[in-house]
Amino acid sequence: MPSNIVIIGGGHAAAQLCAGLAEAGQGARIHLVCEEAAIPYHRPPLSKTFLKSPDETPQLHRPEAWYAENGISLHLGDAALAIDRAARTVTLRSGAVLGWERLVLATGTRARRISALDGLENVALLRAADEAVRLRARLAAARHVTVLGGGFIGLEVAATALALGKQVLVLESAPRLLSRAVSPELSAHVLSTHRAAGMDVRVGVRTGVLQVDGSHLTAIEVDGQPQPVDLLLLGIGAVPEVALAQAAGLECADGIVVDAFMQTSDEAILAVGDCTRFPDQRGGTALRLESVQNANDQARTAVATLSGAPRPHDAVPWFWSDQGGLRLQMAGLVPAPGTAGASTVRRPGASAASFSLMHYVDAQLRCVESVNAPLDHMMSRKLLEAGRSPEPAVAADPAVPLKSLLA
Template identity: 50%
Template structure:
């Protein structure tokens, strides 16, 4: 019988796993270990509201009283050094914890590009509250900000910096912004938005290194040899899953901690959830690793149920969002296998969606300031339903009244 469950990781997946274990009726001991000293908090606001706000308080996922009321022991600011599967122990930097159920919610860390000067002063990467605090403090003095990377985090921080009156240059190595995640029409729209807000956007501009004087960054050097002045550099070129503990414990890893459809590893006592997890996606038919709050939360619910002997296949519809300036980008589904796209609305109006199909099947929707399209898409894709492409393209058709095949 499972009496003692340990959760490694204190972000969305870890906090949700603890909550779901209690909701699902587990009355044994729960211990949540986090390397950060804060209570588990919302990460998305770090690149936007947190930096812009005067006070800059973290948005806790759940108050301290929740953990106390539900007898969830928090070990904050602690480091897990190893998982001993034979002894059933989680080894900490200052002692051991026994487990007969273990949740790996180890998340991901920022990818550090191998370029010279990356360790200069006033070079920032954003993942944690401490990262955001340092960047927030720097923004009081920063003038010339260069953002390396035109993905979600880079563009969110670029728009935040512009709102704070900074000169902003974004350097993206690829031919378009957010190229791995959204349709070309979305990339083009946000390119124009950021340029309209006053940022300089440079596509197909790889970075060779960072130039420093007296230990602080003063410029970013491109691969072509151009030097772009900068007193502050933000690097946002993706994340790396934290798989080291699982790998050292001889659990299978492959671009993430490998789990089955119920979030279980090969060890029946150990489940995993969140950004560090590689799972066989029910729609794509191949392994994927997703980085989103929704995925972390829903996988944690599945993982908790599995530990308690109530396994169900994970089949949540993935959805994501990004707030940049006054534009809200919402995505549902995965467009990887799409073979055609249909535009609904006009980008020039600032409100439109791109519906992605594989054959006649709707597989994903990218929406800008169109919450209704997004919500309908979550319902349709979850049910395996698809509106006809010609109906989607016709703005006179009320999508809410469609009878969807």
């Protein structure tokens, strides 16, 4: 274990890395540098329960005292501005200069913005806790909520707003919701469920020309028609935060490029979480994923590398999204539409609102998308981890527990 490790970023990957290094217990001095002033906290509740009650506070990964007890110095509210690879230092906005033997970048992503909307009072982004606090206050005062973007965060906020009694309009330019992450069958189910609940969801729309009055956005144009705006959430995706890595000359390609051990193009520097592009041991391509599981698993791989017991990263990706009455859980990566040999079977769940879509390529199980079927999701992860591919007809039979197919 190196004696001095600096971690840049204070999100899920960084928090998991701290926990893993503390557990490895080999006495490294650790510095955690984060531009956010908050003690590392969980982001998923920010688009869900956090928005529902003014009493909710961010859920911390660990209490503040835990970091000091484990030899971890927190540098919060202080961004890392520059890495000197030759001198092995990092300079912070405060002027502090930290030396390191190994450096880990866990800089995550930033919400994609529309520059014409920057600074407007009734336009919100959601990535960090302070943005969630602002959104919560605006949501309480708004009657109509417009969400630009039908991705996970946009739909989660839309479902939360609907539950709060708001009129909700979701605008998605792609022909279907969640198009980058789920199958067309699941997209269709999500669309019909939200519409049935009273959400106005429009896909394949063109949005444009904005009307601004002082510091307020008053209307946007949707398919040529003006659409008044009360509160607008921008949920149009995220971009990996690679500026620091790029300036330090590390290889980047829509993410900081790492190998299977989370090492960047400079072996002394690792990167973990949403900001990385990493080799997919299963599919042979390079991936960038934005999920808690990916951040946690990559942090574990990095701990192994830093501890001198490297093992290649080989996790089955999984993620979840709670949208009102929909609990979506995905294990594996859905084959791209049009993949040769791709087929899907539907496994019914305990109720009409519960099922799993099991996606195959030839005879190989590649991905399972579960809707309100947590047990099938858990078992599907185990099947994928074990490389098991039950016969599609058997997998689709609800009388056959997936657990029995693991034996």
